[in-house]
Amino acid sequence: MTESGYTLGVxxxxxxxxxFEESLERIHVMGFECAQMNLSVLGMPTLPASxxxxxxxxxxxxxxxxxxxxxxxxxxxxxxxxxxxxxxAGIAGIKTLCESADELGTQIITLSTGTRNPDHLWQYHxxxxxxxxxxxxxxxxxxxxxxxxxxxxLLAFEPERNNIVNSVDKAVRLLDEVASDNLxxxxxxxxxxxxEDVNRQSExxxxxxxxxxxxxxxxxxxxxxxxxSEKGEFVYVPMGKGKLDSTGFFRALKxxxxxGPIITxxxxxxxxxxxxxxxxxxxxxx
Numbered sequence: 001m002t003e004s005g006y007t008l009g010v011x012x013x014x015x016x017x018x019x020f021e022e023s024l025e026r027i028h029v030m031g032f033e034c035a036q037m038n039l040s041v042l043g044m045p046t047l048p049a050s051x052x053x054x055x056x057x058x059x060x061x062x063x064x065x066x067x068x069x070x071x072x073x074x075x076x077x078x079x080x081x082x083x084x085x086x087x088x089a090g091i092a093g094i095k096t097l098c099e100s101a102d103e104l105g106t107q108i109i110t111l112s113t114g115t116r117n118p119d120h121l122w123q124y125h126x127x128x129x130x131x132x133x134x135x136x137x138x139x140x141x142x143x144x145x146x147x148x149x150x151x152x153x154l155l156a157f158e159p160e161r162n163n164i165v166n167s168v169d170k171a172v173r174l175l176d177e178v179a180s181d182n183l184x185x186x187x188x189x190x191x192x193x194x195x196e197d198v199n200r201q202s203e204x205x206x207x208x209x210x211x212x213x214x215x216x217x218x219x220x221x222x223x224x225x226x227x228x229s230e231k232g233e234f235v236y237v238p239m240g241k242g243k244l245d246s247t248g249f250f251r252a253l254k255x256x257x258x259x260g261p262i263i264t265x266x267x268x269x270x271x272x273x274x275x276x277x278x279x280x281x282x283x284x285x286x
Contacts, residue, residue, distance in 0.1 A: 006283055007261045008276055009034035009071050013041045015269055020059075024066040030273045034261045035063070036218070037106070038074040046074055047093020051100055060105030071261040072108035072156065072186070072218050073097060078121050079140040080114030080133050080164055087140050094144050098151040108217055110186050111144065111157040113137055113165035113174070124162040137164050141178050148182040156217050158186040159208075161194060168192065168208050175215055185212050187258070188220035190244070195234060198224070198243055206252045213256030221249075221279070222266045236266035238275040240282070250286035 009032045017023040020042055027035050037059070040046055063070045075097050077090035097109050114137055116127035127133050141157070148155045159171045171185060189205040197204060223242030224234040240246055264275055 005259070007033045007069065007071070008279060009036065009068075009261055009263050010272055011035070011263060011265045012037050014265060014267070015272075021062055021066075024062055024068060026269075028066040028068055031276055032068070032272075034069040034071040034263075036072045036074070036110070036261075036263050037070060037104075045093070047077055047090060048096055049092065050096060056100040056103035060103050063105050069261070070105040071263060072110050073101070073104055073106050075109040075155070076112040076121065078114040078118075079112065079144075080116055080128075080137040082116060082118050087136075091140065091143050091147070094155075095147050098147050098153045101151065101153050107152070108154050108156055108184075109148075110218065111141075111155055112160065113157050113163045114140070115163050122160065122162050128162075128164045128166075133164055138174065138177055141174065141183065145178055145180045145183050149180065152182075154182055154184050154217055156184040156186040158188060158191065158220070159212075160188075160191045166192070168204075168211050171212055184217040185215045186218045186220060187212050187216040188222070189249070190222055190224055190234070190236075191220075193224070193234070201243075202245060202248045202252075205249055209252040209256035209258070213258045216256075216258045217260045219253070219258060219260065219262045221262060221264050238267040238271045238278075239264060240275070240278040246278075246282055247286070250282045254283070254286040 010027055012023050012035045015023045015026050038046055075094050081087050101107060112121055115125050116133050117123045117125040144155055159165045165171050165174055187208060189208045192204055192208055193201060221239055223237045223239045223244045225237045225242045226235055267275055
């Protein structure tokens with residue numbers, strides 16, 4: 001834990017080495033204390049049908065060997081996919097992760113609330129706003145939460161502007177409807193901003209920390225630069241190098257109830273040490 005009282009980390013997949021262990025070693029050398037995992041870095045499916053014997057324990061031991069906590073493992077799939085078979089396979093994969101989480105060394109599995117776009121998990125679809133999309137997504141979340149409860153695991157969904165839950169209001173609604181202590185939030189306040197919202201960022205980010213902070217178990221942070229006019233999306237840059245009001249951001253964080261790991265992402269490895277230092281200093285000053 002840093003002097004600020006928070007645990008800082010990165011995504012394992014963003015530190016590219018010839019082996020998983022070398023990536024973890026580099027993360028440790030850069031001064032981070034935790035990391036978020038996706039099994040894709042090992043050439044495995046994000047949601048495997050099963051683990052080879054001893055593999056889950058081997059992954060967990062590797063984090064421990066390099067002095068890192070395993071902040072969370074990705075379990076993202078399209079919880080509102082139009083094809084029920086895709087949703088069923090995703091639920092089965094989450095069951096595999098839940099049953100192996102102790103060996104993996106984490107108690108948090110991250111989720112997406114999905115989209116009705118059948119081809120891309122992170123692309124918007126007009127039907128995302130439909131009652132049917134909401135009903136299907138909630139049904140999937142309830143199935144996943146029952147598995148999490150049985151295995152004493154926390155599932156954390158991430159509100160994202162291109163997915164069904166794309167606002168604080170919808171995140172609170174989902175938490176209320178599922179009503180489980182095992183369903184939590186991965187909060188990345190930038191994912192709640194649209195390009196036209198930059199001038200309202202303090203209001204939106206403050207609202208996110210205030211209302212979702214008590215349910216948040218993992219924080220993702222990044223900064224924003226100019227928006228891509230063709231895609232209508234932001235270009236992401238390291239924290240402190242974009243348009244984000246970082247002073248206001250960290251003040252809102254410090255006044256929230258969140259006390260979990262902070263994962264910085266969407267930045268090249270060469271920027272990671274300086275970004276870690278910037279975040280630590282900002283947290284100390286907030």
